[in-house]
Amino acid sequence: MALDQSYQEMRLAVVQKTSIINPLPLGHRRKIEGLDPGGQRIKSVCGMRWFGGRVPGTQTEKFFIAADVDTVPRTYPEFELTSEEIERWNREKRAAIVGRAPAAEYGWKIGDVITLESTVPPFVSLELVVVAIPYNVVDSETSFMRFDYLNETVKAMNMRSDFASFFFVKCASRADLEYFRDKIDELFARTPYETKTQDEKSFVESFLAAQFDMPKRLRTLSLVVVAVAVMAAANTMLMSFRDRIGEYAIFKSLGFSPTAVAVLLLSESLILATLGGVLGAGAPYAAFRWTPLADFRIPFIGLLNIQESLLGEAMCVAVIVGLLAAIVPTLRVIRLQVVEALGRIG
Numbered sequence: 001m002a003l004d005q006s007y008q009e010m011r012l013a014v015v016q017k018t019s020i021i022n023p024l025p026l027g028h029r030r031k032i033e034g035l036d037p038g039g040q041r042i043k044s045v046c047g048m049r050w051f052g053g054r055v056p057g058t059q060t061e062k063f064f065i066a067a068d069v070d071t072v073p074r075t076y077p078e079f080e081l082t083s084e085e086i087e088r089w090n091r092e093k094r095a096a097i098v099g100r101a102p103a104a105e106y107g108w109k110i111g112d113v114i115t116l117e118s119t120v121p122p123f124v125s126l127e128l129v130v131v132a133i134p135y136n137v138v139d140s141e142t143s144f145m146r147f148d149y150l151n152e153t154v155k156a157m158n159m160r161s162d163f164a165s166f167f168f169v170k171c172a173s174r175a176d177l178e179y180f181r182d183k184i185d186e187l188f189a190r191t192p193y194e195t196k197t198q199d200e201k202s203f204v205e206s207f208l209a210a211q212f213d214m215p216k217r218l219r220t221l222s223l224v225v226v227a228v229a230v231m232a233a234a235n236t237m238l239m240s241f242r243d244r245i246g247e248y249a250i251f252k253s254l255g256f257s258p259t260a261v262a263v264l265l266l267s268e269s270l271i272l273a274t275l276g277g278v279l280g281a282g283a284p285y286a287a288f289r290w291t292p293l294a295d296f297r298i299p300f301i302g303l304l305n306i307q308e309s310l311l312g313e314a315m316c317v318a319v320i321v322g323l324l325a326a327i328v329p330t331l332r333v334i335r336l337q338v339v340e341a342l343g344r345i346g
Contacts, residue, residue, distance in 0.1 A: 010171045010173065011168050011170050012168070012171060012180060012198065013166055013167070013198050013200055014166060014168075014184055014197050015203070017185075017194040023165060024193055026047055026163060026164055028047075028164070028167060028195070031187060032169060035187065040172065042170070042172070043172055044075045044170045046068045046167065046170075047067070048065050048068070048147070048165055049150060049151075051066050051120070051145065051150060052064060052119030052120050053116035053117065055114070056117055056125070062116070066147040066149070066150040067145070067146070069095075069147065069148060074170060078137050079132070080137075081134070093146060094127055094128050094129045094145075094149055096128035096143060097133075097144040098130050099137075099140050100134065100137075100140045102141065108130050109130065109133075110132070112130045113130075114129075114130060121159075124150075126149070126150065169184070180197070181199070229321050233276075233321055233322065234324065236272070237269050238329055240329070245336070248261055248265075248336055251264070253338050258334040259334070261336075262334050265329055265330055268326075269323070269325050270322040270326070271322075273318045274318055277314060277315045277319070278315075281315060284306055289306075
C-alpha cells in the first residue's frame with residue numbers, strides 16, 4: 001500500500017502545529033536546511049501548497065500539489081524521472097508531473113496542455129504542461145505542479161501568497177528521520193509558527209482523517225455492520241429453532257442429552273457464520289489479489305490490499321457472530337421439555 005511505501009521513503013512532513021489547514025512561511029525551508037548545512041543527513045526540503053484541482057466541467061477533485069521546483073526530484077526519487085523529464089520540469093514554468101491514474105482517465109500524454117481549476121481558495125484556473133507521468137510509483141493519483149507558477153499567479157491577483165501548506169523533508173536514514181523529527185519542532189518552538197513534524201505515513205493518515213474523517217467513519221460503519229450481522233444471524237437461528245423444535249424434541253426423546261442437542265445447534269450456527277465469513281472476507285481477499293480489482297487505487301492509500309492478518313481477524317469476527325447468534329436458541333433447546341414440545345407440534 002502507499003502508506004507502507006511512505007514509511008519506507010524516510011520523509012518527514014512538517015505542518016503548522018495547531019492545524020494542518022494553517023499555512024507556514026516559505027522561510028521555514030531555509031531554517032530546516034540549516035539544521036544540516038552539509039546536506040548529508042537532510043537530502044532535501046520541499047515546500048508544498050495544496051491545490052486540489054478538477055478538470056473544467058467535472059466535479060471530481062484531483063490530487064494536485066504545488067511543489068518547490070528544485071527539490072522535487074530529490075524528495076521523490078521513486079518517481080525515477082529521467083534527465084530529459086527533469087530538464088523539462090526545470091525549464092517549463094507550467095510543468096506538471098501527472099499521476100498515471102488521472103493521465104489514463106483523461107487520456108493525457110507527455111506534452112499535452114491541460115487546464116485545472118483549484119478546489120481551494122483562491123480558486124484560480126491554471127494551464128499546465130504534462131512533462132512526466134511516473135509509471136512505477138505506488139501512488140498513482142498524486143500529481144505535482146511548480147510552486148513558483150502558482151505563487152506568481154496568486155500574487156498577481158493580490159491574494160495571499162508566499163506560504164506553504166506543509167514541507168516534506170527527505171532524510172538519509174531511519175536514524176536521521178527520528179532525530180530531525182524532534183529537532184525541527186524544537187527549532188520553531190515558542191515562535192508564531194510552531195510546527196508538528198511526523199513521518200510521511202502518519203501525516204497521510206492525519207490528512208485523510210482531516211479531509212474525510214475516514215478512520216472514524218470506517219470504524220463506525222464496521223461496528224454497525226457487525227451489529228446488524230449479529231441481529232440477522234440471531235433472527236435466523238431463532239426461526240430455525242422454532243421451525244425445527246420437533247426435531248430437537250425427538251433427539252431428546254431418543255436419549256440425546258441437552259448438552260449434545262445444544263452442541264448440534266451451536267455447530268450449525270458456527271458453520272453458517274463461518275461460511276458467511278468465507279464469502280464476505282475471502283471473496284474480497286481473492287478479488288483484490290487475482291482480479292482486475294488488484295489494480296484499483298485511491299489517492300494516498302494506493303492499492304487496496306487485504307492482508308492475511310486482516311482476513312484472519314474477519315474470520316474471527318464471523319465466528320464470534322455465530323456464537324452470539326446461537327446464545328438464545330441454545331438456552332431454549334437446553335430448557336426444552338419433550339412432552340410440551342411434541343404436544344405443540346401435534
